[in-house]
Amino acid sequence: MYRYDEFDSRFVRERVREFRAQVERRLDGSLTEDEFKPLRLQNGLYLQLHAYMLRIAIPYGTLSSRQLRQLALIADRYDRGYGHFTTRQNLQFNWPKLKDVPDILDLLADVEMHAIQTSGNCIRNVTADHFAGVAADEVEDPRPTAELIRQWSSLHPEFSFLPRKFKIAVTGAEHDRAAIKAHDIGLRILRRPGTGEIGYEVIVGGGLGRTPMIGKVVREFLPRADLLSFLEAIMRVYNLEGRRDNKFKARVKILVHEIGAEEFRRRVEQEFAALDGPSVNADPEEVKRIAAYFAPPPYEELPERSVKLSIAKAAHRDFARFVETNVFAHRVPGYAAVTISLKPIGGVPGDATSEQMRIIAELAERYSFGEIRVTYMQNLVLPHVRNDELFALWEALDAAELATANASLVTDIISCPGLDYCSLATARSIPIAQSLSRRFADGARQREIGPLGIKISGCINACGHHHIGNIGILGLEKNGAEYYQLTLGGDATENAALGERLGPGLAAEEVPDAVEKIVNVYLQERSVGEEFIATYRRLGIAPFRQAFEKGVEGDQHAAH
Amino acid sequence: MPLIDATGFKQNGFARMTEGCSLPAGDVILPLEKLSTWREEVFSRGDRVGVHLPNTARVDEVWPLLDDVALVSIDFPSFADGRGFSLARGLRQRGFFGVLRAFGPLIADQMRHALGCGFDEVETPEAVIVRQPISQWRAALETITLRYQRGAGNGLSILDRRRAAREMGHRRFHSGLALARE
Numbered sequence: 001m002y003r004y005d006e007f008d009s010r011f012v013r014e015r016v017r018e019f020r021a022q023v024e025r026r027l028d029g030s031l032t033e034d035e036f037k038p039l040r041l042q043n044g045l046y047l048q049l050h051a052y053m054l055r056i057a058i059p060y061g062t063l064s065s066r067q068l069r070q071l072a073l074i075a076d077r078y079d080r081g082y083g084h085f086t087t088r089q090n091l092q093f094n095w096p097k098l099k100d101v102p103d104i105l106d107l108l109a110d111v112e113m114h115a116i117q118t119s120g121n122c123i124r125n126v127t128a129d130h131f132a133g134v135a136a137d138e139v140e141d142p143r144p145t146a147e148l149i150r151q152w153s154s155l156h157p158e159f160s161f162l163p164r165k166f167k168i169a170v171t172g173a174e175h176d177r178a179a180i181k182a183h184d185i186g187l188r189i190l191r192r193p194g195t196g197e198i199g200y201e202v203i204v205g206g207g208l209g210r211t212p213m214i215g216k217v218v219r220e221f222l223p224r225a226d227l228l229s230f231l232e233a234i235m236r237v238y239n240l241e242g243r244r245d246n247k248f249k250a251r252v253k254i255l256v257h258e259i260g261a262e263e264f265r266r267r268v269e270q271e272f273a274a275l276d277g278p279s280v281n282a283d284p285e286e287v288k289r290i291a292a293y294f295a296p297p298p299y300e301e302l303p304e305r306s307v308k309l310s311i312a313k314a315a316h317r318d319f320a321r322f323v324e325t326n327v328f329a330h331r332v333p334g335y336a337a338v339t340i341s342l343k344p345i346g347g348v349p350g351d352a353t354s355e356q357m358r359i360i361a362e363l364a365e366r367y368s369f370g371e372i373r374v375t376y377m378q379n380l381v382l383p384h385v386r387n388d389e390l391f392a393l394w395e396a397l398d399a400a401e402l403a404t405a406n407a408s409l410v411t412d413i414i415s416c417p418g419l420d421y422c423s424l425a426t427a428r429s430i431p432i433a434q435s436l437s438r439r440f441a442d443g444a445r446q447r448e449i450g451p452l453g454i455k456i457s458g459c460i461n462a463c464g465h466h467h468i469g470n471i472g473i474l475g476l477e478k479n480g481a482e483y484y485q486l487t488l489g490g491d492a493t494e495n496a497a498l499g500e501r502l503g504p505g506l507a508a509e510e511v512p513d514a515v516e517k518i519v520n521v522y523l524q525e526r527s528v529g530e531e532f533i534a535t536y537r538r539l540g541i542a543p544f545r546q547a548f549e550k551g552v553e554g555d556q557h558a559a560h
Numbered sequence: 561m562p563l564i565d566a567t568g569f570k571q572n573g574f575a576r577m578t579e580g581c582s583l584p585a586g587d588v589i590l591p592l593e594k595l596s597t598w599r600e601e602v603f604s605r606g607d608r609v610g611v612h613l614p615n616t617a618r619v620d621e622v623w624p625l626l627d628d629v630a631l632v633s634i635d636f637p638s639f640a641d642g643r644g645f646s647l648a649r650g651l652r653q654r655g656f657f658g659v660l661r662a663f664g665p666l667i668a669d670q671m672r673h674a675l676g677c678g679f680d681e682v683e684t685p686e687a688v689i690v691r692q693p694i695s696q697w698r699a700a701l702e703t704i705t706l707r708y709q710r711g712a713g714n715g716l717s718i719l720d721r722r723r724a725a726r727e728m729g730h731r732r733f734h735s736g737l738a739l740a741r742e
Contacts, residue, residue, distance in 0.1 A: 005722070007706060007718040007721060007722070008718075010705075010706060011706045011708075011718065014703055014704050014705060014706060015704065017703050018669075018700070018703045018704055021699065021703065022669065025692075025696065029691065030691050030692050030696060031667070031669075031691070031692070032691070035639065035667050035669075038640055039669055121640070151708040151718070151719075152708055152709060154708055155672075155704065155707060155708075156708075156709055156712075157645065157672060157673040157674075157675075157676025157677050157707070157709065157712050157713060158642070158645045158646055158649050158673075158676070158677050158709075158712065159642070159645075160642065160645075160673055161639075161640055161641065161642025161645065161673075162642060228710075236646045236649070236650070239642055239643060239645070239646040240643055240646045240647065240650075244641060244643075274653065274654075275653065276653065276711065279710060279711035280709075280710050280711045281710070282710070282719055283719070283723055285723070285726055286719055286722060286723065289722070
């Protein structure tokens with residue numbers, strides 16, 4: 001993991017001091033509320049429905065046990081004993097008091113953490129594949145790149161007052177687990193065909209929200225050394241040309257869409273050519289310095305197969321199921337990555353109590369070199385567990401009610417906080433997630449259905465990624481009543497696709513039935529071994545729509 | 561409006577030519593659209609010429625007009641509109657060596673953004689200074705003393721400092737070797 005040097009530490013402390021003074025200056029009237037707002041947002045502090053919300057950066061989703069324990073301490077001391085992991089690998093506290101926030105930031109700085117740019121119209125916290133350094137299909141660990149971008153984007157003097165927020169994601173693998181095509185900039189590390197040189201494919205203009213778009217490739221191969229100057233070129237074009245007349249048209253995706261990908265690309269290349277690259281780019285030595293922190297942990301040489309694991313699986317059915325769903329193959333023989341689901345049946349997706357955080361921190365120390373990952377699916381991962389120790393880990397997780405065996409299954413639901421917390425929301429989303437989770441609670445049935453991603457947003461801003469859910473659910477409001485729109489066929493992976501609308505909106509209580517009908521069509525129509533999304537692609541939306549419409553009509557008849 | 565640079569308040573040596581008024585005496589900041597009309601007259605009386613740019617100006621288009629222009633003032637219609645920062649950096653990159661001034665309701669907290677993008681000074685409304693006295697502008701600069709970005713503003717970035725430390729390390733290492741050989 002990355003460790004701060006003296007400069008990083010001083011930098012973060014300076015930002016805390018600055019923020020402390022900004023809070024005081026707001027209270028004494030030096031700053032108006034309008035002036036204070038972007039300053040607090042740039043430090044992750046939102047004013048929500050009931051209280052302030054503080055969003056803490058977990059850069060590229062990597063946490064140490066020590067850091068997770070500190071988050072637990074903050075949850076106990078300054079919040080209500082829990083935190084909420086988000087789809088951008090951040091952690092949100094929902095109940096801090098404004099006057100306490102500077103002290104919370106100091107506690108974060110103690111463990112090399114911060115809340116810099118987790119909000120506001122600036123470059124946001126950089127995300128990456130949660131299986132970085134673990135996945136076998138990886139060209140290179142994306143985290144050194146993400147860390148370099150974290151540093152470069154922090155308090156950037158030129159790009160702190162952009163037209164709108166700006167999100168960057170990096171993957172180093174063939175299979176995209178970071179949804180890079182749904183980001184303002186997506187970077188894919190690749191080898192140049194022929195030479196084998198490492199560089200980046202650069203994708204710009206993806207995004208969800210009210211105008212969902214899949215990003216366009218603006219550079220097929222960017223040499224590694226040019227990364228920062230190329231990013232500056234993109235950002236400058238966006239900062240100057242991005243629309244500022246309408247908040248809803250201000251993201252870079254709209255600019256790319258309006259002027260066309262070709263023209264956008266031309267402007268970026270022109271800006272890039274005019275930039276003095278060497279004065280902006282990081283030295284190769286600096287890149288190496290950062291990369292050294294992400295060297296693999298001291299793995300032991302282990303046999304591929306674990307007898308202990310086989311015996312335990314044979315003896316404990318629940319454990320065998322957990323291994324089937326929540327254990328991910330590791331590139332190193334004898335090891336595995338384990339998903340700790342934060343989606344217990346009927347629970348709030350992404351919530352973890354301080355007690356759970358401490359238990360997970362402890363287990364990470366015992367079984368995973370003290371390392372934890374946060375996934376954009378709002379789960380946690382212990383990335384380096386010995387196969388021999390999977391059973392012991394599972395027992396400990398089970399005792400703490402953290403062994404829900406549903407990773408990537410129908411109850412592994414992504415949900416934004418919705419109207420229960422958020423001032424932008426138009427409808428509740430957590431209760432929808434909970435009712436669906438209860439509807440599909442049966443483990444055998446979930447496994448029969450197989451991988452199926454349900455994603456729920458409580459408004460068109462799409463924090464719950466509904467557009468790229470296999471089944472997407474969008475909560476809206478009309479005449480004071482909440483209703484829900486379903487989309488099908490969204491995909492967050494390298495085959496990124498936006499979902500198609502299924503039909504008219506539904507009342508909250510009708511959602512589980514409708515989802516069940518969709519699932520039933522899939523179960524009926526699928527070929528052997530075919531996942532939901534593949535069946536959908538083969539059949540199109542028609543049979544699903546038919547079942548859905550029948551359902552809606554039937555309900556209306558029943559009501560008459 | 562008060563003028564502030566990295567050290568504090570500054571005497572404003574330029575007068576602005578405003579809509580419907582005649583050409584002021586002394587050094588003048590002309591609106592972009594009046595630049596070609598009045599520049600020669602200002603030069604001929606031996607005064608300096610400045611120009612005020614909207615933040616939608618393009619570097620490529622204004623660059624040919626900036627010959628002998630001593631000061632470029634860039635408009636910030638609101639403190640939250642950051643276009644002026646990119647325009648300033650673009651001009652510096654292109655090779656503008658004159659004075660760069662940010663004009664508009666910037667707040668004390670943005671002094672470091674302005675300096676980091678190549679501005680020398682900020683001209684902000686009196687109302688801002690009433691709430692944010694000069695001590696706050698100085699404090700803002702003294703609070704954040706480090707930055708990561710290379711090629712932005714004066715002084716060494718963190719990346720440059722790390723490089724310097726590395727080179728120092730190399731030198732120490734090599735002089736150590738030399739000593740050991742002796």
